[in-house]
Amino acid sequence: MQEKPAGWPLEGDVETLPEIFLELHGSQWPPARGDVPQGTAEVGSWSVSQQLTGSALPGQVRAASGHSIPSGSVSFAQPEGAPLTPWARGPLNLGPGGACTLYASHDGVGQAHGLRLGGFHLAPIAGSSLSTTVDLELDGDPIRMQKPFTLRWRYNTKASSFAEPPFELDASWVIDQVARSTGYYQTPALVTSAFLSVPLCGGTMADRGSTITATVAGWVAAEHQAGLGPGSSIDASLSTVVPNKFHISCDVAGAGGRIIIGGAVFDFSSTKLDVRSGITTLASAAYPVASGTIRRVQAEVTRTGNNLAVRVRCGSGAWSAAATAAFGSAPWGSRTDTATIDTTLSPTGRWIRGIQLHAADDPRIWIPPKAQIDMSYSPIHAAFGIEKVTAWEVVQDIAAKTMGAAWMTPGGVLVYRNGERMRGTDAPVETIEALDKLEDLAWVIDPGEIADRVELTYTPTDVETSYGMSTLWESTETIRIPARKTVTVYADINGTTNVLSPFVPLWPPTDPSVTKYADGRMSRWAAATSPDGSGARPADNAIRVSAVMAGVSRVKISITNATGGTLWLVDGTGSPCLILRTGLHIAPGEPETISHGPAVEDALNPISLDAGAWVQDADAAQRILDWLVGQTSTAKAVINSVRVKPDLSREIGDVIRLTDGHTGLRTEAIISGISLAGDSTGYTQHLDLALLDVAYQDFDAWLERESITTFAAFDTWLAANNITTFEDFDQWAIDLGGTW
Numbered sequence: 111m112q113e114k115p116a117g118w119p120l121e122g123d124v125e126t127l128p129e130i131f132l133e134l135h136g137s138q139w140p141p142a143r144g145d146v147p148q149g150t151a152e153v154g155s156w157s158v159s160q161q162l163t164g165s166a167l168p169g170q171v172r173a174a175s176g177h178s179i180p181s182g183s184v185s186f187a188q189p190e191g192a193p194l195t196p197w198a199r200g201p202l203n204l205g206p207g208g209a210c211t212l213y214a215s216h217d218g219v220g221q222a223h224g225l226r227l228g229g230f231h232l233a234p235i236a237g238s239s240l241s242t243t244v245d246l247e248l249d250g251d252p253i254r255m256q257k258p259f260t261l262r263w264r265y266n267t268k269a270s271s272f273a274e275p276p277f278e279l280d281a282s283w284v285i286d287q288v289a290r291s292t293g294y295y296q297t298p299a300l301v302t303s304a305f306l307s308v309p310l311c312g313g314t315m316a317d318r319g320s321t322i323t324a325t326v327a328g329w330v331a332a333e334h335q336a337g338l339g340p341g342s343s344i345d346a347s348l349s350t351v352v353p354n355k356f357h358i359s360c361d362v363a364g365a366g367g368r369i370i371i372g373g374a375v376f377d378f379s380s381t382k383l384d385v386r387s388g389i390t391t392l393a394s395a396a397y398p399v400a401s402g403t404i405r406r407v408q409a410e411v412t413r414t415g416n417n418l419a420v421r422v423r424c425g426s427g428a429w430s431a432a433a434t435a436a437f438g439s440a441p442w443g444s445r446t447d448t449a450t451i452d453t454t455l456s457p458t459g460r461w462i463r464g465i466q467l468h469a470a471d472d473p474r475i476w477i478p479p480k481a482q483i484d485m486s487y488s489p490i491h492a493a494f495g496i497e498k499v500t501a502w503e504v505v506q507d508i509a510a511k512t513m514g515a516a517w518m519t520p521g522g523v524l525v526y527r528n529g530e531r532m533r534g535t536d537a538p539v540e541t542i543e544a545l546d547k548l549e550d551l552a553w554v555i556d557p558g559e560i561a562d563r564v565e566l567t568y569t570p571t572d573v574e575t576s577y578g579m580s581t582l583w584e585s586t587e588t589i590r591i592p593a594r595k596t597v598t599v600y601a602d603i604n605g606t607t608n609v610l611s612p613f614v615p616l617w618p619p620t621d622p623s624v625t626k627y628a629d630g631r632m633s634r635w636a637a638a639t640s641p642d643g644s645g646a647r648p649a650d651n652a653i654r655v656s657a658v659m660a661g662v663s664r665v666k667i668s669i670t671n672a673t674g675g676t677l678w679l680v681d682g683t684g685s686p687c688l689i690l691r692t693g694l695h696i697a698p699g700e701p702e703t704i705s706h707g708p709a710v711e712d713a714l715n716p717i718s719l720d721a722g723a724w725v726q727d728a729d730a731a732q733r734i735l736d737w738l739v740g741q742t743s744t745a746k747a748v749i750n751s752v753r754v755k756p757d758l759s760r761e762i763g764d765v766i767r768l769t770d771g772h773t774g775l776r777t778e779a780i781i782s783g784i785s786l787a788g789d790s791t792g793y794t795q796h797l798d799l800a801l802l803d804v805a806y807q808d809f810d811a812w813l814e815r816e817s818i819t820t821f822a823a824f825d826t827w828l829a830a831n832n833i834t835t836f837e838d839f840d841q842w843a844i845d846l847g848g849t850w
Contacts, residue, residue: 111539112521112759115223118216127792128214128758130156132184132246133221134232135209140189146219151186154243157787158182158212158227160250161798162515162762162780178517178762180228180250182212185243194237194244208232212248214758225758227786228520250518252502255292259501260661261493262287263315263606277489280329280336281508281724283312284493285516285526288501289481290317294524296335296481297361297464298406301472305349305356306449310463312336312485318466319349322448329485330461332363333403334531336485337463344451348467351447354413359475360465363404367462370450372442374418374435376409378462383409383422385435392435395422406464408475416440426476484528486512488730491571491696492606494723497661511724513734519761527763529737534778534802538767542754553747553801561742563707563716566735568725571605572699578611578631580695583665585688588641589679591653591671601665601690605697610665613655616687617647633657635669636687637677643684648677657690665690698723704731706739717742749799751785756795760784768799778802 119126130153131146142148160180188194209231215224230248237244261284286296286309297309300317307317314324322345330339338344352371358378360369366378375386382396397407405424412419416437421429435441449467453460466475486508496504505526509516513529574580583601591597616636637653639645652673660666667690671677681687701720707713719738725731764781783798818824828834833842 111757111761111764112225112519114759115215115217115225117223118225126216127790128216128225129218130184130212130214130227130788131219131224132186133211133213135211137208139194143189150219151184152219153184153186153212155787155789156182156184156212156227157785158248158520159785160228160517160762160783162517162782178515180230180248180518180520182228182230182248182250183246184212184248185245188237188242188244194235195239210248226520226522227758229518229522252292252518255288255501255505257500258498259288259291259496259504261496263313263492263659263662276326277491277727278314278324278326279490279492280312281486281488281490281493281512282336282483282526282528284496285483285486285505285508286311286481287313287315288504289483289524292501294481295477296479296483298359298466298475298477301466301468301470301474303469303472304466305352305469306346306465306467308344308346308451308465310336310338310344310451310465311483314344316346320347321345322347327453329489331485332461334484334528335404335463335482337361337363337461338367338451338453340453340458340460342451342453346449346451348447348449351445352442352449352467353469355469356411357468357471358409358411358465359406359468361404361406361463363461364459365457365461367460368450368452368455369465369467370452372446373437373439374441376411376420378407378409380405383407383420385418385420385433387435387437387441392437393418393420393433395420395430395433397422397424398428398430399424406476410471413441426473480522481524483524483526484514484531486514486526486528487530487733488512488725488727490724490726491573493662494605494698495663497602497664507722508724511719511721513737515763517762525763529734532780533737534765534780536765538778539764540757541767541769543769552752553749555745555747557745558715559742560745561707561715561717563705563710563713564735564738564742565703565705565716565718566725566731566738567701567703567718567720568728568731568734569701569721569723570699570728571723571726572695572697574695574697576693578633578691578693580607580692581689582607582610582692582695583690585679585686588684588686589669589688590641591637591669591677591679593671593674593676596668596670599667599669599688600660601667603663603665603690605695606662607659607692607696608694609692610657610659611691611693613657615650615653616681616689631691633691634687634689635679636681638680638682638684639675639677641678641680641684643678643680643682648673652677653679655688702728702731704735706735747801748782749779749797749801750783751796751798753794753796756786756793758786758795760795760797765802766799768801 131150132153133150137149140151146152158180160178162178211229212227213221213224214227217223228250230250231253233247233249235246296311300307304318306319312329314321324344325342327341328339329336358369358376360378362378362380366380369376373387377384377386382394384391385393407422407424409420409422416439418435418441419432421432423429451465505516509526514527515532516526518524582603611633613633613635616634635653635655637648654670654672657665657667679688762781762784766779768779769776779799779801781797782800785796787794818827833839
């Protein structure tokens with residue numbers, strides 16, 4: 111649920127109607143009138159709807175996956191003397207596609223004290239010369255996510271020669287990269303003065319500086335979101351040398367993590383910062399305010415000679431008192447430009463992400479997140495096949511294949527919720543009682559969703575390691591390089607790689623440092639002064655070739671002719687010759703299918719899901735299959751379009767507790783659809799609800815709250831609360847979290 115603004119009226123029997131405003135961003139229409147500023151209109155009639163799809167919820171198991179994109183419409187009075195018409199000129203002219211925000215307020219105009227009903231773009235606008243109103247259609251499709259997405263990625267994990275490297279990424283990292291590229295951040299955006307920025311949201315890539323090598327023991331979730339877990343270490347190269355005064359900002363949970371610069375160790379826990387030399391603690395600074403599981407913390411570090419003065423804070427408020435750490439020698443050298451992010455040492459339970467080292471303080475570090483991205487629990491080596499699709503489509507595909515769901519909230523936050531949470535493992539945000547708030551419970555159960563055979567197809571990766579012998583691409587056309595010119599070609603490869611082998615001539619080179627490369631190793635080129643390969647062979651340095659990754663599966667190759675004549679990249683027979691190789695090649699392997707249930711020929715109502723290359727790990731595939739079997743083993747109910755007492759703070763994806771005294775219904779449900787409509791006389795709200803199976807997390811959470819850790823302690827609690835029969839226990843369990 112959205113957090114209601116301060117002063118929002120409490121829910122009561124008589125609803126105090128809010129005012130509804132539409133703010134047209136950057137528009138000079140409608141003109142200002144009274145206390146309503148230019149570009150804002152007080153709305154007459156309005157509607158907003160949003161559906162949650164593609165998460166294998168009841169009623170959607172066999173449906174195609176997709177994003178929940180809100181839509182709406184508004185109607186408001188034409189301003190006197192300045193009506194909106196297609197033939198208006200200047201500031202009165204308004205066209206489709208403009209960004210706008212619809213919000214409700216009990217405290218006058220202004221989003222600062224309003225509750226957002228959604229961020230939209232204007233779609234069709236309709237009116238007439240005789241009408242006193244103008245009608246606007248609202249489209250919630252985020253335009254900035256409709257562009258093709260290019261993923262920057264490099265495999266950094268240390269691996270022994272010819273050993274299959276471990277999984278380095280969680281699939282949610284790709285969603286995080288999509289989000290960051292389009293302005294939705296779950297960790298702060300890169301600040302101007304940063305000389306290292308590593309989000310660590312399921313991947314090791316840096317936004318500023320670079321990660322050199324990494325040992326990733328595994329990604330761990332805190333508040334469902336991925337961070338660097340225990341046993342991991344990442345070496346990073348900074349974009350500049352370490353200054354004498356700088357800031358370290360990061361998210362920590364549990365035992366946090368360490369950032370090592372030279373001989374100085376900055377150990378961030380969830381309550382304090384310890385500054386160490388090796389294992390010796392030289393100074394400590396406690397956070398003035400520390401709340402929440404994930405805490406964004408910041409340290410200011412000032413070096414004077416061999417001493418470091420540090421102070422810390424959580425949030426943009428007051429700093430702690432400064433603590434001084436006296437080192438026996440310089441904590442780092444004057445030319446130090448590397449750092450290490452480390453979670454290998456005790457205590458256990460370390461978790462860190464969102465690391466930035468920056469020279470100047472910057473308020474953007476404290477901007478609230480605009481993305482909430484769960485860890486997917488689908489480890490991957492790399493992402494494939496995303497060069498020619500939009501950012502929206504990438505997120506949609508990952509959500510569908512990992513049994514999750516993704517949507518935009520009315521507050522403008524991009525949400526990806528993993529499959530486990532879509533089963534309803536969150537605590538209910540409210541209880542809706544049928545007698546009090548519901549008109550009727552019209553339910554639907556579709557027997558067609560019951561499957562007796564479930565199949566899941568996933569795509570493991572083929573990982574080839576070598577001494578630069580894996581061929582990625584060969585030219586099939588002759589490339590002509592004019593004298594003193596550079597020609598650029600793009601090579602689309604199968605799969606991806608972490609590093610491209612350097613280019614050397616095809617013939618035995620005269621350079622002793624290059625002759626060690628046997629035939630079939632390293633990237634190669636051959637050139638001739640004529641396209642048929644005839645003529646004198648050019649010198650070894652006649653051609654300079656460099657290659658860089660321009661996407662997951664695309665390579666940019668730059669070829670420079672250092673001679674005064676035209677050269678053709680051909681061998682002695684006139685065949686095209688430009689060969690790109692690597693020492694680590696990761697490509698999609700052959701799809702594998704796992705199943706549950708009777709043989710194909712005996713199945714009456716089978717269901718299958720192709721998770722593609724977003725599921726590459728056998729354990730993750732088995733977990734998803736088990737999840738699907740549970741979702742399709744029995745028919746599950748949905749309640750569609752039930753009218754409830756309105757609450758504008760409700761959002762799709764909210765888990766609620768639903769009770770009905772007449773029917774004895776006591777269960778949890780997830781809001782899978784919301785429809786709102788209103789005018790000056792009032793407004794209505796209808797919900798689509800998917801009834802959820804009981805989640806054992808409800809029981810686990812209760813045990814944790816009650817500090818019950820043994821069966822004996824549980825028996826004692828039951829006796830103390832007069833729960834002595836199975837009937838008593840069943841009723842208690844129903845009240846706790848659903849139907850057991």
